[in-house]
Amino acid sequence: MVTPRVGVLAVQGDVREHLRALTLAGAEALPVRRAEEVERVDALVLPGGESTTIDRLTRVFGLREPLRRRIAQGMPVYGSCAGMIMLADRVLDGHPDQQTLGGLDITVRRNAFGRQVDSFECDLDVTGLPQEGGPYRAVFIRAPWVEQVGPGVEVLATVAFHGADHVVAVRQGNLVATSFHPEVTDDHRVHAFFVDLVRQAGSIGSRPEETPQAVPVPGRHDDGEGQR
Template sequence: MSAHRPTVGVLALQGDVREHLAALTAGGADAVAVRRRSELAAVDGLVLPGGESTTIDRLLRVFELREPLRERIAQGLPVYGSCAGMILLADRLLDGGAGQETLGGLDVTVRRNAFGRQVQSFEEDLPVEGVTGGGDDVRAVFIRAPWVEDAGPGVRVLARVGAGPAAGRIVAVRHGGLLATSFHPEITGDDRVHRYFVAMVRSQGGPPADRPEGTTGTG
């Protein structure tokens, strides 16, 4: 891994892959699409994009990526999940599809499609801890989005909905090397969430083979 430009993959089975690749590139990473085990093995971090979580779950099995990805997450691979990606990272899932499973690793309970149908999609400007600082809030776009129903003691809550019927609901979290948002920063032209994730990847120090035996890098 380059100290300046880590290689960060985007799982390219379904969802808004191109937008994440562009945001990661702008955010300081060498961004690559990941569809094969060899490509997964070569990245320093990974983005699980928005899309349809049940479809991505099925395609992970078809492409024989599910178990290799679970193993890399357990070994400390930094991963950012947006919208459907948040669902895939959750240890516990409410209102999942029939037979749907998650990759796990993130000690949260996530409610799928918590904000309602696509016609109920909305946008809101949110402060995001570690991302906005004293600057402008992040424009958060919610499209059939999940929310975090509850978070474990080691999970840092980064953002909550500020207004409306869902005020106070958790929509951004970090747990060690895992980051998740209910919203889609990749479609707004604001790369600050991706810059934050790229900095997380740099701090992990590279893929498992580069780390001393017995370390996970998840902190």
């Protein structure tokens, strides 16, 4: 079985946690912090963290346009929490100058579930995940939710909150996003789902084979989306 090379955007957020989960899911996982490293991976994870900070640092490090180009070319990308916001085409309650990478035809509401003290866990039925192990125990930390989806977007999971169901996991082609943080749990089914998607996408090996230079992996500066 071919091992996909999956990068984790390493400018801020839950980088180490995603690297570990991807490795356990069967990928070659490496941090991505430079523009040239974007070209050396088959797929990418946009981690949870703080979306305005991630947005700003992708521009500071010259990553924004390389990332947008690879997404437009069909590179598989998975975004968790702040990563979902970075993939969304439209953001509600964002900062006035906030930008996203786009690609997912969704509208997300930033900090929709509340602040840090409102963080919670719940069991979810997530379409596409193996049933072995039962419902997925999802961790929500200052999470967004999806308010609108385009016609090409598949809803993978919803959660009931204050009497209404809200979309918290979606897929559109090679793009996947969740409001919750699978990287902070020991259940790696979401990462395995994404690694399988990367294999099925057929783009493994299309990137240059040079060994990327080692880069420092930032620690977790934020557990979720929004300000403390």
